[in-house]
Amino acid sequence: MRKVFVSALLGSAFLFPVVSYAEGSYLKVGVGEATYAGVPSTTGLPVNPNRTSTAGFIAYGRSIAPNFAAEIGYIDFGAASKKFNLFGGDLVIADSLKTRSIYVAGIGDVPLSSLVSFQGKLGMVMHHTNTHFSFPPFLTENTTVNRTRALVGAGFKFQFSKEISGVVEYTYFGTVVDGSELSLLSAGLLYNF
Numbered sequence: 001m002r003k004v005f006v007s008a009l010l011g012s013a014f015l016f017p018v019v020s021y022a023e024g025s026y027l028k029v030g031v032g033e034a035t036y037a038g039v040p041s042t043t044g045l046p047v048n049p050n051r052t053s054t055a056g057f058i059a060y061g062r063s064i065a066p067n068f069a070a071e072i073g074y075i076d077f078g079a080a081s082k083k084f085n086l087f088g089g090d091l092v093i094a095d096s097l098k099t100r101s102i103y104v105a106g107i108g109d110v111p112l113s114s115l116v117s118f119q120g121k122l123g124m125v126m127h128h129t130n131t132h133f134s135f136p137p138f139l140t141e142n143t144t145v146n147r148t149r150a151l152v153g154a155g156f157k158f159q160f161s162k163e164i165s166g167v168v169e170y171t172y173f174g175t176v177v178d179g180s181e182l183s184l185l186s187a188g189l190l191y192n193f
Contacts, residue, residue: 024062024063024069024192025060025061025062025063025192025193026060026061026062026069026165026190026191026192026193027058027059027060027061027190027191027193028057028058028059028060028061028071028073028167028188028189028190028191029056029057029058029059029188029189030056030057030167030186030187030188030189031054031055031056031057031186031187031188032054032055032057032169032184032185032186032187032188033052033053033054033055033184033185033186034052034053034054034055034077034078034080034099034182034183034184035050035051035052035182035183035184035185036050036051036052036053036080036097036176036180036181036182037050037180037181037182037183038050038179038180038181051080051081051082051097052080053077053078053079053080054078055075055076055077055078055184055186056075056076056078057073057074057075057076057186057188058073058074059071059072059073059074060072060073061107061190064106067108067109067110067111068106068107068108068109069106069107069109070104070105070106070107071103071104071105071106071107071121071123072102072103072104072105073102073103073105074100074101074102075100075101075102075103075184076100077098077099077100077101077182077184078098079096079097079098080096080097080098081095081096081097082095082096083095095131095132095133095134096131096132097129097130097131097176097177097180098129098130098131099127099128099129099130099176099182100127100128101125101126101127101128101173102125102126103123103124103125103126103151104123104124105121105122105123105124105151105153106121106122106123107119107120107121108120108121109157114159115158115159116156116157116158116159117156117157117159118154118155118156118157119154119155119156119157119167119169120153120154121151121152121153121154121155121169121171122150122151122152122153123150123151124148124149124150124151125148125149125150125151125173125174126146126147126148127145127146127147127148127149127173127176127182128144128145128146129144129145129146129147129176129177130142130143130144131143131144131145131177145176145177147174147175147176149173149174149175149176150174151171151172151173151174152171152172153169153170153171153172154169154170155167155168155169155170156168156169157190162192163191163192163193164189164190164191164192165189165190165192166187166188166189166190167186167187167188167189167190168186168187169184169185169186169187169188170183170184170185170186171183171184171186
């Protein structure tokens with residue numbers, strides 16, 4: 001994943017001069033709440049399996065046809081942790097998940113008015129998830145899981161000016177670790193150029 005990120009970063013140095021001359025392109029940044037739902041196979045502990053973290057993302061999009069765009073982006077879902085106290089707090093079991101992803105998606109736009117439109121998103125995502133499980137003093141386990149999954153999402157876009165738009169989206173990213181699924185409720189800003 002680190003090699004892919006470095007390659008994307010270096011590639012963007014060559015891409016940005018081209019992008020600045022493109023019509024119908026945009027840059028999107030935002031934050032949201034990521035939710036891991038289900039018991040990850042790394043722990044198997046059925047105690048309140050849902051966990052949340054703060055995510056941040058950046059994406060580049062390009063209009064391909066009227067009301068349709070292609071988008072590529074990077075998301076850091078943050079670290080979602082759970083701690084379980086056993087025997088009155090003397091024994092602490094810690095479990096955490098941290099996911100970073102790169103995605104490619106097509107986005108369809110359905111105008112509801114001149115300022116608001118409904119958006120649908122469909123694409124593919126590559127997840128890189130680090131898991132950590134600690135049961136001191138007996139066990140500490142770190143694993144890395146790479147998965148490619150389909151993503152699906154929907155949301156609303158609000159046009160503030162010719163260049164600036166806002167988006168509110170919900171996106172489902174599929175399984176990141178066996179037994180744990182990832183989704184994101186986010187808000188972001190688009191700069192159209």
